[in-house]
Amino acid sequence: MSYLFKPKNYTPILDLQQTELGIQKIKDFFQANLSAELRLRRVTAPLFVLRGTGINDDLNGTERAVNFPIKDMQDARAEVVHSLAKWKRITLADYKIPYGYGIYTDMNAIRADEELGNLHSLYVDQWDWERVMSAEERNIDFLKSIVNRIYATLLRTEYLVCESFPEIKPVLPAEIAFVYADELAKKYPELTPKEREAVVAKEHKAVFIIGIGGELCDGKKHDGRAPDYDDWTTPSENGYKGLNGDIILWNPVLDLPFEISSMGIRVDKKALLEQLKIEGKEERLGLYFHKRLMEDTLPLSIGGGIGQSRLCMFFLRKAHIGEIQASIWSDEMRKECEELNIVLI
Numbered sequence: 646m647s648y649l650f651k652p653k654n655y656t657p658i659l660d661l662q663q664t665e666l667g668i669q670k671i672k673d674f675f676q677a678n679l680s681a682e683l684r685l686r687r688v689t690a691p692l693f694v695l696r697g698t699g700i701n702d703d704l705n706g707t708e709r710a711v712n713f714p715i716k717d718m719q720d721a722r723a724e725v726v727h728s729l730a731k732w733k734r735i736t737l738a739d740y741k742i743p744y745g746y747g748i749y750t751d752m753n754a755i756r757a758d759e760e761l762g763n764l765h766s767l768y769v770d771q772w773d774w775e776r777v778m779s780a781e782e783r784n785i786d787f788l789k790s791i792v793n794r795i796y797a798t799l800l801r802t803e804y805l806v807c808e809s810f811p812e813i814k815p816v817l818p819a820e821i822a823f824v825y826a827d828e829l830a831k832k833y834p835e836l837t838p839k840e841r842e843a844v845v846a847k848e849h850k851a852v853f854i855i856g857i858g859g860e861l862c863d864g865k866k867h868d869g870r871a872p873d874y875d876d877w878t879t880p881s882e883n884g885y886k887g888l889n890g891d892i893i894l895w896n897p898v899l900d901l902p903f904e905i906s907s908m909g910i911r912v913d914k915k916a917l918l919e920q921l922k923i924e925g926k927e928e929r930l931g932l933y934f935h936k937r938l939m940e941d942t943l944p945l946s947i948g949g950g951i952g953q954s955r956l957c958m959f960f961l962r963k964a965h966i967g968e969i970q971a972s973i974w975s976d977e978m979r980k981e982c983e984e985l986n987i988v989l990i
Contacts, residue, residue, distance in 0.1 A: 648760060648761075648762040649762055649763060649965075649978055649981050649982070650762065650763045650899055650901065651981070651985055652898055652899055652900070652964045652985070655898070655964050655985055655986050655987065656986055657962075657963065657964075657968070657986065657987075657988060658810070658812050658813055658961070658962050659810060659812075659813075659961055661988065661990075663810065664961060664963075664968065664969070667806065667809070667810065667957065667960070667961045668957045668961070668969060670805065670806070670809055671802060671805075671806065671956060671957050671960055671961075672953060672957070674801075674802055674805050675772075675798060675799075675802045675951075675956060676749065676772055678798045678801055678802070679749065679772065679774065679795065679798050679951070680749060682794045682795070682797065682798050683747060683749075683774065683776055683791070683794060683795075684745060684746045684747065684776070685746070685747045685748055685749040685774050685776065686742070686746065686747070686748050686749075687748070687749055687750065688736060688740065688748045688749075688750050689750065690726075690729055690732070690750035690751065690752055690773065691726065691729075691732065692725060692726065692753060692754075693713075693723040693724055693725045693726060694723065694724060694726060694732065695721060695722075695723055695724075696710075696712060696721075696722045696723065696724050697932070698932060698933040698934065699731065699873070699929055699932025699933055699934040699935055700731050700732050700735065700933065700934050701724050701726055701727055701731075709757060709758055710724035710725060710726075710727060711724065711725040711755045711757050712724045712725070725754060725755045726752065726754050727754055727756065728752060728754065728769075728771070728773060728950055729750065729752050729773040729950075730773070730775075730871075730874040730875075730911075730948065730950075731873065731874055731934045733748060733750075733773060733774070733775035733946075733948055734775060734874075734911060734934075734938075734943050734944070734946050734948070735934065735937065735943065736748060736775070737775055737777055737943070737944050737946055738937070738942060738943050738944055742777050742944075743777065744777050744778070744779060744944075745776075745777065745778075746776065746777060747774060747775050747776030747777060747946070747948070748774065748775055748776075749772055749773065749774035749775075750772070750773050750774075751770070751772065751773075751953075752769070752770070752771050752772070752773040752950065753768070753769070753770050754768075754769040754770075755767055755768060755769070756769055761974065761975070761978065763899060763964060763965045763966065764903070764955070764966055765966070766954070766966050766967065766970060766972040767972055767973055768970055768971075768972045769952075770952070770953040770954055770970065771950040771951055771952045771953055771955075772950065772951045772953060773948070773949075773950045774948055774949060774950075774951070775911075775946050775947070775948030776791075776946060776947055776948060777944045777945070777946055778910070778944075778945050778946055778947050779945065780913075780945060782910075782945075782947075783876075783879070783888065783910055783913065783945065784881070784888070785855070785881040785882050785888065787910070787947070788855075788888050788889075788890075788909065788910055788947070789823060789853075791908075791947055792821065792823075792853045792890075792892065792908075793820075793821065795892070795906065795908075795951070796820075796821040796851065796892070799817065799851075799905075799956075800817055800819075802956075802960060803815050803816075803817050803960060806960045806961070810961075813960070813961070813962055816850065816895075816897050817850065817851055817894070818849065818850045818851055820851075821849075821851040821852065821853055821892070822845075822849035822851065822852045822853070823852070823853050823855060824845055824852060824853075824854055824855065825854070825855045825856050825881075825883075825885045825887070826838070826841075826854050826855065826856045826857055826861060826867035826887070826890075827856055827861045827862055827885050827886075828885065829841040829842075829844075829845060829854070829867075830861040830862050830863050830865075830867070831862055834863060838865075838866075838867045838868060839902075841867075842854065842893055842902040843901065843902050845893075845902075846893045846894065846895045846902035846903075847895055847902070849895075850894065850895045851892070851893070851894050851895070852892075852893050853890050853891070853892055853893070854867070854890050854891050854893060855881065855885070855887050855888075855889070855890040856877060856881070856885055856886055856887025856889070856890065857870055857875075857877060857887065857889060857890055857891060857907075858870025858871075858872075858875060858877030858887070858889065858920075859877040859878055859886055859887055859923075868891075870889065872912075872917075872920035872921050872923065872924040872926055873912060873917055873920065873921065873926075873929060873934070873935065874911055874912065875888075875889035875907075875908075875909040875910075875911065875912070876888040876889060876909060876910050876911060876912045876913070876916045876920075877889055877909075877920065878916055878919050878920055878923070879910075879915075879916055887909075888909055888910035889907075889908065889909020889910065890907075890908065890909060891904050891906065891907050891908075892904070892905050892906040892908070893905075894959060896959060897962070898962050898963065898964050899964060903955070903959060904952075904955075905951060905952055905955050905956055905959065906949055906950065906951045906952070907949055907950055908947070908948065908949020908950070909947065909948075909949065910946075910947045911945070911946045911947065911948060912938070913945060914938065914939055914941075917935065917938060917939070954966050954969040954970045957969045964985070964987050965982060965987045965989065967982070967987075967989035967990060968987060968988060968989065968990065969990070970990065971990045974989060
């Protein structure tokens with residue numbers, strides 16, 4: 646079901662032409678800086694993959710992939726990608742990317758099961774990245790160091806936007822905070838995970854929530870994660886588990902927490918086996934991706950996705966993702982947006 650959050654007294658800072666210019670500036674600058682910061686090489690990515698290989702991602706495990714038959718391959722079915730977490734790791738191996746380097750790509754997807762609103766569209770565009778790491782780096786300190794480097798790129802991008810459009814004022818703090826999902830569950834047991842995100846994001850303005858996908862102290866998950874890419878079971882520090890997380894910013898236009906990246910250290914063989922067992926998905930060990938991981942033909946890696954439209958929406962102070970990208974919206978939502986001065990592309 647569609648849901649529109651209605652900001653009070655909203656007026657876009659930039660008109661349509663300025664917005665398009667801003668989108669171009671942000672995308673060009675951010676990807677160049679992220680590439681330099683993490684030593685990533687650009688590669689070409691697929692829009693769809695064959696069903697039954699285990700390469701497509703399951704996200705929360707409930708989303709249906711858009712699929713179609715391929716006439717020239719005896720109607721074998723292809724699926725539009727949800728994301729490229731597992732594909733990227735295969736690519737690191739096939740391209741023989743050395744330790745300390747990685748890849749990034751433009752990922753485009755269709756997620757037909759999304760609940761449409763200010764932050765969610767049928768169309769997903771993000772920078773998907775993946776970097777080769779060592780066994781010694783599979784720890785929380787390395788994860789935090791990568792998050793800090795990504796955040797430094799965000800700060801530089803905000804500076805560019807504010808210099809280009811002086812009407813836009815900087816809002817990001819100098820440093821990003823780190824907190825465990827389990828820590829939040831203990832501190833705010835009466836709140837839902839999204840309400841906890843709101844509290845901590847409003848306090849710090851930029852926060853990385855660690856350990857998403859595993860069971861928390863209350864027996865529930867902060868949010869769902871597939872069992873075969875991010876590592877959410879390996880012990881990290883202070884009795885907590887998880888080597889993954891989300892970058893959350895406080896959105897001053899919507900007055901809401903705003904996720905711009907999901908990322909983490911990827912599963913090794915031990916974590917894969919444990920997480921598949923927890924989720925009751927052990928049959929996946931027979932799939933192409935999982936076989937390669939268990940046969941040690943895939944490198945250890947860290948990676949994630951960073952929403953392109955989300956990032957532009959945040960830095961250009963837009964109230965709706967439809968102000969950044971062209972997508973499909975209901976007549977009702979278009980009418981409501983028009984009444985709120987929200988100009989959908």
